[in-house]
Amino acid sequence: xxxxxxxxxxxxxxxxxxxxxxxxxxxxxxxxxxxxxxxxxxxxxxxxxxxxxxxxxxxxxxxxxxxxxxxxxxxxxxxxxxxxxxxxxxxxxxxxxxxxxxxxxxxxxxxxxxxxxxxxxxxxxxxxxxxxxxxxxxxxxxxxxxxxxxxxxxxxxxxxxxxxxxxxxxxxxxxxxxxxxxxxxxxxxxxxxxxxxxxxxxxxxxxxxxxxxxxxxxxxxxxxxxxxxxxxxxxxxxxxxxxxxxxxxxxxxxxxxxxxxxxxxxxxxxxxxxxxxxxxxxxxxxxxxxxxxxxxxxxxxxxxxxxxxxxxxxxxxxxx
Amino acid sequence: xxxxxxxxxxxxxxxxxxxxxxxxxxxxxxxxxxxxxxxxxxxxxxxxxxxxxxxxxxxxxxxxxxxxxxxxxxxxxxxxxxxxxxxxxxxxxxxxxxxxxxxxxxxxxxxxxxxxxxxxxxxxxxxxxxxxxxxxxxxxxxxxxxxxxxxxxxxxxxxxxxxxxxxxxxxxxxxxxxxxxxxxxxxxxxxxxxxxxxxxxxxxxxxxxxxxxxxxxxxxxxxxxxxxxxxxxxxxxxxxxxxxxxxxxxxxxxxxxxxxxxxxxxxxxxxxxxxxxxxxxxxxxxxxxxxxxxxxxxxxxxxxxxxxxxxxxxxxxxxxxxxxxxxxxxxxxxxxxxxxxxxxxxxxxxxxxxxxxxxxxxxxxxxxxxxxxxxxxxxxxxxxxxxxxxxxxxxxxxxxxxxxxxxxxxxxxxxxxxxxxxxxxxxxxxxxxxxxxxxxxxxxxxxxxxxxxxxxxxxxxxxxxxxxxxxxxxxxxxxxxxxxxxxxxxxxxxxxxxxxxxxxxxxxxxxxxxxxxxxxxxxxxxxxxxxxxxxxxxxxxxxxxxxxxxxxxxxxxxxxxxxxxxxxxxxxxxxxxxxxxxxxxxxxxxxxxxxxxxxxxxxxxxxxxxxxxxxxxxxxxxxxxxx
Numbered sequence: 028x029x030x031x032x033x034x035x036x037x038x039x040x041x042x043x044x045x046x047x048x049x050x051x052x053x054x055x056x057x058x059x060x061x062x063x064x065x066x067x068x069x070x071x072x073x074x075x076x077x078x079x080x081x082x083x084x085x086x087x088x089x090x091x092x093x094x095x096x097x098x099x100x101x102x103x104x105x106x107x108x109x110x111x112x113x114x115x116x117x118x119x120x121x122x123x124x125x126x127x128x129x130x131x132x133x134x135x136x137x138x139x140x141x142x143x144x145x146x147x148x149x150x151x152x153x154x155x156x157x158x159x160x161x162x163x164x165x166x167x168x169x170x171x172x173x174x175x176x177x178x179x180x181x182x183x184x185x186x187x188x189x190x191x192x193x194x195x196x197x198x199x200x201x202x203x204x205x206x207x208x209x210x211x212x213x214x215x216x217x218x219x220x221x222x223x224x225x226x227x228x229x230x231x232x233x234x235x236x237x238x239x240x241x242x243x244x245x246x247x248x249x250x251x252x253x254x255x256x257x258x259x260x261x262x263x264x265x266x267x268x269x270x271x272x273x274x275x276x277x278x279x280x281x282x283x284x285x286x287x288x289x290x291x292x293x294x295x296x297x298x299x300x301x302x303x304x305x306x307x308x309x310x311x312x313x314x315x316x317x318x319x320x321x322x323x324x325x326x327x328x329x330x331x332x333x334x335x336x337x338x339x340x341x342x343x344x345x346x347x
Numbered sequence: 348x349x350x351x352x353x354x355x356x357x358x359x360x361x362x363x364x365x366x367x368x369x370x371x372x373x374x375x376x377x378x379x380x381x382x383x384x385x386x387x388x389x390x391x392x393x394x395x396x397x398x399x400x401x402x403x404x405x406x407x408x409x410x411x412x413x414x415x416x417x418x419x420x421x422x423x424x425x426x427x428x429x430x431x432x433x434x435x436x437x438x439x440x441x442x443x444x445x446x447x448x449x450x451x452x453x454x455x456x457x458x459x460x461x462x463x464x465x466x467x468x469x470x471x472x473x474x475x476x477x478x479x480x481x482x483x484x485x486x487x488x489x490x491x492x493x494x495x496x497x498x499x500x501x502x503x504x505x506x507x508x509x510x511x512x513x514x515x516x517x518x519x520x521x522x523x524x525x526x527x528x529x530x531x532x533x534x535x536x537x538x539x540x541x542x543x544x545x546x547x548x549x550x551x552x553x554x555x556x557x558x559x560x561x562x563x564x565x566x567x568x569x570x571x572x573x574x575x576x577x578x579x580x581x582x583x584x585x586x587x588x589x590x591x592x593x594x595x596x597x598x599x600x601x602x603x604x605x606x607x608x609x610x611x612x613x614x615x616x617x618x619x620x621x622x623x624x625x626x627x628x629x630x631x632x633x634x635x636x637x638x639x640x641x642x643x644x645x646x647x648x649x650x651x652x653x654x655x656x657x658x659x660x661x662x663x664x665x666x667x668x669x670x671x672x673x674x675x676x677x678x679x680x681x682x683x684x685x686x687x688x689x690x691x692x693x694x695x696x697x698x699x700x701x702x703x704x705x706x707x708x709x710x711x712x713x714x715x716x717x718x719x720x721x722x723x724x725x726x727x728x729x730x731x732x733x734x735x736x737x738x739x740x741x742x743x744x745x746x747x748x749x750x751x752x753x754x755x756x757x758x759x760x761x762x763x764x765x766x767x768x769x770x771x772x773x774x775x776x777x778x779x780x781x782x783x784x785x786x787x788x789x790x791x792x793x794x795x796x797x798x799x800x801x802x803x804x805x806x807x808x809x810x811x812x813x814x815x816x817x818x819x820x821x822x823x824x825x826x827x828x829x830x831x832x833x834x835x836x837x838x839x840x841x842x843x844x845x846x847x848x849x850x851x852x853x854x855x856x857x858x859x860x861x862x863x864x865x866x867x868x869x870x871x872x873x874x875x876x877x878x879x880x881x882x883x884x885x886x887x888x889x890x891x892x893x894x895x896x897x898x899x900x901x902x903x904x905x906x907x908x909x910x911x912x913x914x915x916x917x918x919x920x921x922x923x924x925x926x927x928x929x930x931x932x933x934x935x936x937x938x939x940x941x942x943x944x945x946x947x948x949x950x951x952x953x954x955x956x957x958x959x960x961x962x963x964x965x966x967x968x969x970x971x972x973x974x
């Protein structure tokens with residue numbers, strides 16, 4: 028079975044000269060048909076750049092973006108329309124991702140007519156249908172975005188993405204600007220839509236509990252690299268990479284008695300100058316900062332070590 | 348849109364004035380063209396009379412008629428040169444904005460260099476090259492104004508092009524041309540229209556100046572500038588000619604300026620019906636003391652019936668509605684709620700930062716035993732020494748052009764009367780408390796050189812500079828990564844444990860609050876609906892809203908086939924808070940009483956109270972306790 032979306036050694040670079048930066052470094056990822064893959068990591072890890080490269084908003088410097096067997100890397104013209112007809116994206120901030128000068132009905136209609144020759148009447152019906160689908164009254168179509176709450180705007184953004192009838196939906200931090208009770212509604216909506224339309228999701232989030240709830244598979248990114256991937260249950264219950272462990276330990280869990288860690292872990296290094304060797308060694312709790320014997324982490328870049336068909340990590344000293 | 352245009356008072360005035368000027372421009376040459384050119388030496392240099400309302404010039408021509416007739420040529424020249432300038436400038440500036448990076452940089456530098464020459468000098472220079480006359484004055488003025496339009500178009504296009512809605516439109520598959528016309532242009536049109544409208548006014552001045560200098564319109568043709576030249580020569584004997592023209596130029600310029608503003612208002616739906624913002628922050632304090640005795644514990648903060656109101660649509664809304672709580676020295680309390688619950692405004696009221704025109708009142712509002720409602724009892728210095736604040740976004744709450752050291756030491760030097768050296772060593776101590784490495788060196792660093800986590804830790808160090816008894820942290824970890832969030836939580840806990848600082852933590856994240864706080868106050872629609880120690884919060888939350896908040900956070904390891912528990916609807920608007928319990932329209936346990944009577948906070952256990960008729964009924968009011 029072909030994957031809904033496959034990334035092979037995708038690399039994204041920004042800037043030129045001394046300010047050049049590799050935001051995504053040879054990332055490979057497979058999103059199975061109808062499946063959901065979560066992408067986690069801190070800000071600066073390259074999650075959003077990866078998503079933007081998939082959708083063609085930034086150029087892939089090398090590597091491949093394969094959609095249902097069709098190579099659509101750096102698409103232009105007809106290939107671009109083919110890509111946007113199959114892969115759509117919902118952005119983080121529903122306040123800035125909608126054109127403030129356009130009614131929400133027009134915004135959705137724009138997306139409909141890009142992908143289908145459609146008349147005004149049929150278009151209106153389609154817009155109403157899409158708005159109902161995401162739980163909005165179709166009578167609200169002639170209102171402007173600022174007349175909606177954050178959760179409703181995010182529903183508009185989802186309706187607009189669905190207008191292209193995509194097979195793959197990329198959700199880039201779609202709930203991080205929303206209140207918790209609203210977040211739960213949007214997450215439930217996304218799940219229901221996935222069931223009804225058999226969509227495949229790439230869910231990008233810094234919130235591990237959101238990823239855990241949404242995704243049966245997860246990939247962990249650090250400074251442009253995917254450092255661990257696998258089934259969410261396995262990765263979150265027994266992480267191999269110390270970075271995954273650090274992320275999991277940082278999640279404030281209701282009811283857990285937190286222990287005070289006296290060594291405050293350093294922040295993520297400047298992505299323009301990633302550390303040599305293993306990029307995580309400057310913060311690693313089991314690396315050379317903790318155990319001086321483990322010098323190879325400073326020098327050798329750990330390769331990907333597969334552990335089964337779906338699981339793997341890039342670490343010299345994986346956790347048990 | 349037309350209605351919005353006319354709803355702005357400047358829109359009506361400008362439209363009427365401009366219509367009048369245009370009408371004059373169109374009709375005057377037809378009606379009075381010959382009369383204005385008629386030389387009548389018999390009536391040369393006469394004062395105002397019934398026949399010549401503003402008198403005559405030295406060739407006996409009617410000054411009023413000449414000023415009116417000159418309108419057409421002046422306006423047409425101004426319009427033509429502004430259009431040339433806008434066309435050249437917007438085209439070049441827009442083009443530069445979409446070029447690849449190196450070429451763009453070169454183009455932008457070129458614009459900046461050309462921009463450094465004053466437009467009128469450039470215009471004079473060009474007329475000197477191509478010769479005097481109407482056409483050359485128009486072209487010269489157009490070229491002179493092009494760089495400012497180019498700069499404007501360039502920066503506007505670039506600021507808009509990086510926005511999310513453009514990315515979203517491209518992601519949907521909309522082509523570049525349509526993205527430009529439907530997404531970029533409407534969002535920069537407002538500024539462009541204002542600029543073009545102001546540009547016509549400026550061009551009017553410039554072409555008039557060229558004619559005035561003798562480089563533009565040549566006799567026997569005349570525009571305002573030319574007429575002004577003639578008037579200036581006899582200014583001391585017959586000032587009316589110069590003044591009439593000056594008035595005409597002024598009126599035309601003003602109406603064009605207002606017109607631009609009204610256009611801008613009309614093209615922006617965000618401004619329709621919106622009131623104007625207020626720049627001045629003022630807090631109106633209404634004092635009313637409540638002599639109720641306090642219990643033995645030393646309190647750092649005592650709040651009774653704190654209420655914040657704002658005027659809206661003729662009435663008043665109450666985003667914080669009679670909230671009460673006490674905070675002992677060294678206690679860590681969390682206030683949890685969603686946006687609009689009033690939690691941040693509560694913090695602002697305590698720190699006296701509620702913006703004008705809000706009004707704060709309370710039966711009691713005491714910090715360290717002193718009345719915060721009386722500015723004489725608690726001056727700014729008292730506040731600075733006893734209360735530290737940490738805000739959500741460390742990047743915007745630190746001044747980007749001052750070093751960390753300057754920002755940390757400033758307050759301590761003013762309020763704790765420390766010398767430079769003492770303040771610096773205190774800053775170093777505070778920075779190392781929050782685990783900033785090499786604080787000595789980093790005193791001279793700027794905020795942008797810090798990572799997000801270091802910035803927020805510096806903010807905490809700053810709030811600690813005067814060693815206050817209470818720190819209010821308003822969403823200190825929102826928008827930070829989980830790893831950084833943990834750092835901040837750890838730092839706050841350590842401060843509390845080792846320095847005994849009381850912390851009031853305001854957050855929408857119940858998980859964060861539960862990590863650090865011994866007590867949690869849950870707010871909804873401006874009211875406290877539950878006040879509970881953290882253990883009871885997790886074991887047996889009483890209020891249905893608190894339960895819903897907890898259930899809405901999916902725990903790690905949650906079953907992903909079960910949908911998350913959600914609360915229907917959303918928090919009420921401040922001007923439509925439901926009667927009875929404010930949560931009743933969304934509550935799964937709602938009863939008829941909830942819709943009518945508002946529940947108050949009732950104790951349901953040791954250090955646990957809730958405001959709910961169903962889960963915290965308390966002792967019934969009409970039947971006294973049986974015992």
